[in-house]
Amino acid sequence: MKKILFSIAALLASASISAQTVQLFKGETLVKEYTQDEVDRVVFKEAQEIINPIDESKYHYDLYLTVGKHGGMSSKNTTLVRSIDGLDASKGVITITGIGTELGEYTMESISKDGYYYQIPSSADRYTKYQIKDNAVKVVQEQPFVENTFKPRNYAHAWLNDNTLILMSSDGDNKKVIWTKLNTDDMTILAEGSLDLPIDESFSTITTSGLLAYRAADNKLFYTYHSKTVVGKKSTSAKKFHLVAINAADMTVEANNLSFEDAEEAGSAYGELMQNFTMFDKAGNLYFAAFQTVGEVEQGRLYRIKPGELNFDPTYNGFTNTDGKLLTVQYIGNGKAFAYSRTDSEGTAIDSYSHYYSVIDLKNCTSTRLTYNGKQLPYSGGRFSQRSVVVNGKVYFGINAKDETNSQIYIYDALTGEVTKGAEVDGSHFFDMIRVIKN
Numbered sequence: 001m002k003k004i005l006f007s008i009a010a011l012l013a014s015a016s017i018s019a020q021t022v023q024l025f026k027g028e029t030l031v032k033e034y035t036q037d038e039v040d041r042v043v044f045k046e047a048q049e050i051i052n053p054i055d056e057s058k059y060h061y062d063l064y065l066t067v068g069k070h071g072g073m074s075s076k077n078t079t080l081v082r083s084i085d086g087l088d089a090s091k092g093v094i095t096i097t098g099i100g101t102e103l104g105e106y107t108m109e110s111i112s113k114d115g116y117y118y119q120i121p122s123s124a125d126r127y128t129k130y131q132i133k134d135n136a137v138k139v140v141q142e143q144p145f146v147e148n149t150f151k152p153r154n155y156a157h158a159w160l161n162d163n164t165l166i167l168m169s170s171d172g173d174n175k176k177v178i179w180t181k182l183n184t185d186d187m188t189i190l191a192e193g194s195l196d197l198p199i200d201e202s203f204s205t206i207t208t209s210g211l212l213a214y215r216a217a218d219n220k221l222f223y224t225y226h227s228k229t230v231v232g233k234k235s236t237s238a239k240k241f242h243l244v245a246i247n248a249a250d251m252t253v254e255a256n257n258l259s260f261e262d263a264e265e266a267g268s269a270y271g272e273l274m275q276n277f278t279m280f281d282k283a284g285n286l287y288f289a290a291f292q293t294v295g296e297v298e299q300g301r302l303y304r305i306k307p308g309e310l311n312f313d314p315t316y317n318g319f320t321n322t323d324g325k326l327l328t329v330q331y332i333g334n335g336k337a338f339a340y341s342r343t344d345s346e347g348t349a350i351d352s353y354s355h356y357y358s359v360i361d362l363k364n365c366t367s368t369r370l371t372y373n374g375k376q377l378p379y380s381g382g383r384f385s386q387r388s389v390v391v392n393g394k395v396y397f398g399i400n401a402k403d404e405t406n407s408q409i410y411i412y413d414a415l416t417g418e419v420t421k422g423a424e425v426d427g428s429h430f431f432d433m434i435r436v437i438k439n
Contacts, residue, residue, distance in 0.1 A: 048415050049282055049333030050393040052436070060085045061389070061396070062132060063425060064108045064433035065096055070350050070382040070400075079103045080429060081132050083437075087396045087409050091423035101135050108433055109153045109273035111165065115438035116140065118165065118184065119273070120152045127167075127180075129187050132437075143187040148178040148194070156212035156271035158221060160248055164190065168212050168223055169271075174205035177225065179251060193251060200238045203227035207268040213278040213286055214248060217307065221246040224265040224288065241265045241290070245310040260314040263292045263301055266326070274433060275386045279331040281362060283307065287318065287337070289326045297344045300326025302337075302360065318365050324348075327355065327383065330390055332414040335362050338388060338395050346379060353379040353402040357388070359412075370412065372419045377410065378402070382432055389434045390414075396422060398431050407431040 060083050067078040080100035084091065106128075110119040117130050127143045148171075155169040160181070168179045171194065180192040199206055210225040226241035239262040245255040259265075266277040266289035277289040284307035291298045302318035305311065319326050324342035332338045337360040346354030356379055358367040370377050378401040380387075387398035387407075395412040409422035425431045 048393075051331065051333045051390045051414065053392055054436075056086075056391065059391075059436055059438050061087055062435045062437050063094065063096075063431065064435075065100070065425070065429035066108075066432050067429055070385065070430045070432055079108045079432075081108075083132060087422045087434075088411070089420075089422055093406055093424045093426055095426040096429060097426075099135060101132050101137065104137060106130070106137055107153060109270060111157050111273065112435050112437060113159065113184075116184070120150045120155065122152050124149070124152055127182060127187055129184060141187040143182065143189060146189055146192070148180050148192045150178075150180075151208070153270055153273060154208040155273070156209050156223065156267070157273070158212045158214040160214055166212070166214075166221070166248075169209050170206050170225070174208065174228075175199070177206070177223070191251075195244075195246075195251070195253060197225065197242070197244060197253070197256065200227035203229055203236075203238055205230060205235075209267065209269055209271040211265055211267045211271060211277055211288060213280075213288070215280075215284075215286060217284055219248045220254070220310070221248045222286065222288075222305065224268075226264060226268060237264060241268075243288075243305075243312060255310040257311045259290070259303075260312055261292065263290045265290050274384060275328045276330050277328070279329055279337065281331055281335065282333070285362075287329065287331075287362075288312075289319075289329050291325050294322070297322070298325040298342075298348075300324065300341055302326060302329060316365075318360055318362050319367065320365050321358075321367050324354070328386055328388065329360070330388065330395070332359070332390055332395060332412075333393060334414070336360065336414065337362055338390070338397070338412070338414075339367065340385070340388065340397075342383065343379070348383075350383045351381050352383070353381050355380045355382060355385070357397055357399075357412075359417075370410075370419055372410065372421070377419075378404075382430065384432070386433045387431060389436045391436055396434065398425060398434065400427075400431055 063082045065080045080096050082096045082100050105122040110117045129141045130139045155167045157167050163184045165182045165184050171178050177195040181190040205228050206225045213222045223244045227238040228235040240258040243257050279287050286305040288303045290301040299322050300319045303312045304316045324344035326341045328340040330338045339358050339360050343354050358369045360367050380399040389396050393414050398407050398409045400407045406424040406427040411420045411422045
């Protein structure tokens with residue numbers, strides 16, 4: 001047991017010292033006694049990573065709900081959006097009646113940054129920048145296609161800086177990859193072109209989208225794709241997928257490597273327009289979600305590219321659960337990731353109640369399913385869902401449980417590991433997505 005002074009400086013100085021308990025004194029008075037674990041998680045918040053630190057008074061949450069069944073990824077069902085300034089329990093039951101926004105020709109699969117959304121509308125003829133305000137979609141700026149044409153929902157994206165957005169996908173014949181850079185201030189096209197990437201032997205096309213991530217440290221883009229026999233559900237896919245490293249300045253290909261094991265990248269059709277499949281940690285490691293089919297089970301994988309490297313680390317898989325697919329992943333600080341995944345034996349349909357949340361320890365490659373009041377949180381419906389956002393070191397996430405009237409929002413504190421209840425979302429529609437948007 002150690003005796004230390006009641007000051008942050010002293011606490012931080014002793015952070016590396018191992019002990020079972022730590023006593024805090026003010027003068028000669030014992031103020032409190034902590035276990036070492038409590039010290040690491042609570043007392044040393046100044047030394048912890050706080051992900052997405054924002055002034056919450058300047059932001060709001062957009063909740064996406066689908067009429068009739070869970071939506072997302074080519075669903076034809078109507079999508080409604082409800083904007084609200086908070087998600088804690090004081091909000092009670094959040095309803096959408098009379099105050100929701102219909103998206104019309106737009107979809108929930110979109111790109112968002114600060115106070116704006118970006119996407120290709122259903123007309124498939126232009127790039128659109130818009131806001132959702134006063135129960136309406138308000139177009140800010142549009143840019144007609146010039147050289148490249150993209151399909152709604154079927155493209156990957158990355159931000160090269162605060163106002164430069166790059167889109168990538170396969171072309172209309174699914175034979176090569178096209179790319180376009182946009183200035184999002186005025187939606188002008190900065191540059192566009194294509195990449196002739198190899199198609200594996202015995203295959204004739206490539207995936208419509210793939211994943212795209214930008215590493216600012218060395219100005220590299222990383223794009224994934226795999227080869228297919230045809231486009232569509234009856235297609236046969238190659239056993240391995242490609243990881244392409246691209247110089248973001250001139251869009252030249254610097255490396256094209258096959259995955260080190262038989263696997264398929266996540267987001268091969270839709271990129272990250274709805275779900276998060278890529279992330280960076282504090283050290284600059286870049287992670288990609290993927291899966292490997294073993295028998296009838298799609299087992300999730302989480303691959304890593306180390307800083308400065310152009311290929312996956314063949315010794316690493318951060319998601320070692322073998323019960324099903326890894327559906328979303330978000331870095332939450334301090335070597336941890338927040339994951340939404342599936343137990344395949346409980347069902348693999350979009351509406352199956354087989355999806356659950358866990359926290360991944362990226363160093364030890366272990367996952368811990370989240371609990372509330374000592375019990376595991378229930379399975380949720382909604383395979384194509386992104387009901388989790390990270391704000392000021394907390395994760396707000398939603399569960400649509402089978403036996404509950406309303407969807408329940410929970411709040412996970414990434415520093416303490418505590419789960420508390422937030423607001424509920426009216427169960428008359430299907431809760432599919434949350435976005436954090438600047439006012």
